[in-house]
Amino acid sequence: MARIGIMGGTFNPIHTGHLMLAEWAREGAELDEVWFIPTGTTYMKASLESASAAAGMPGRERLHMACLAVEDNPAFHCLDLEVQREGRTYTYETLEQLKERYPGDEFFFITGADCLFSIENWRYPQRIFQCCTLIAAVRGEYTLPRMEEKKRELEMSLGRVILLPFPAVDISSTEIRRRIRQGRSVRYLVPDRVLDYIKEKGFYREESI
Numbered sequence: 001m002a003r004i005g006i007m008g009g010t011f012n013p014i015h016t017g018h019l020m021l022a023e024w025a026r027e028g029a030e031l032d033e034v035w036f037i038p039t040g041t042t043y044m045k046a047s048l049e050s051a052s053a054a055a056g057m058p059g060r061e062r063l064h065m066a067c068l069a070v071e072d073n074p075a076f077h078c079l080d081l082e083v084q085r086e087g088r089t090y091t092y093e094t095l096e097q098l099k100e101r102y103p104g105d106e107f108f109f110i111t112g113a114d115c116l117f118s119i120e121n122w123r124y125p126q127r128i129f130q131c132c133t134l135i136a137a138v139r140g141e142y143t144l145p146r147m148e149e150k151k152r153e154l155e156m157s158l159g160r161v162i163l164l165p166f167p168a169v170d171i172s173s174t175e176i177r178r179r180i181r182q183g184r185s186v187r188y189l190v191p192d193r194v195l196d197y198i199k200e201k202g203f204y205r206e207e208s209i
């Protein structure tokens with residue numbers, strides 16, 4: 001039985017914070033592999049700005065950047081199953097699909113702190129927790145006591161949660177897009193291969209994406 005981390009994200013674009021989170025989770029939860037799954041047509045997202053940003057960048061391009069980002073790490077893989085799916089993509093569907101395909105494996109859904117506080121409002125949270133343990137990074141505006149309280153609450157109603165100590169890495173896809181639009185450097189914020197691809201394609205120079 002393998003322990004598989006699932007790193008879902010809009011990844012518009014994927015950046016060093018995402019990769020570090022996956023690596024910290026791999027080590028902290030003793031995962032054998034981490035599978036990166038870029039979202040397809042986006043669901044609800046707290047920030048409308050981000051939702052429209054994802055809508056403006058085709059899934060296949062976000063997927064390609066994610067694949068470039070993980071290609072030098074043998075424990076990291078990139079899956080196209082959400083980008084390939086017709087209609088909206090929901091996490092419960094992805095996890096149920098993975099459980100069905102790989103019944104012997106154990107899944108861990110890796111998220112930042114925000115998701116810990118919003119996952120109850122996602123589509124069918126019970127079904128999500130039936131398929132996986134949630135790994136949430138302790139980061140951002142959320143303090144450890146607040147996250148521990150939320151973990152207890154979720155564990156009473158939904159399922160297992162692991163809190164992952166994580167250094168503050170103040171990088172966001174929104175900020176990366178903004179910097180590119182302003183003609184500023186994003187070197188080291190994204191892997192070099194992703195940066196080369198962004199430059200080659202001229203991504204994020206316009207306001208709409």
Ligand code: NAP
Pocket residue numbers: 007008009010011012017018021037039043044045089090091092110111112113114115116121122123137139140169170171172173
């Ligand atoms: P994203 O913005 O690309 O971020 C991906 C993940 O990386 C998030 O968990 C985010 O944590 C974390 N992250 C971002 N910047 C980070 C940094 N600097 N350091 C450490 N971690 C960082 O993707 P997203 O749009 O939030 O989506 C995340 C997943 O949630 C996707 O798989 C999506 O399908 C799923 N989702 C599902 C539903 C649903 O099924 N109804 C609803 C919403 C989201 P934070 O959460 O803390 O930003």
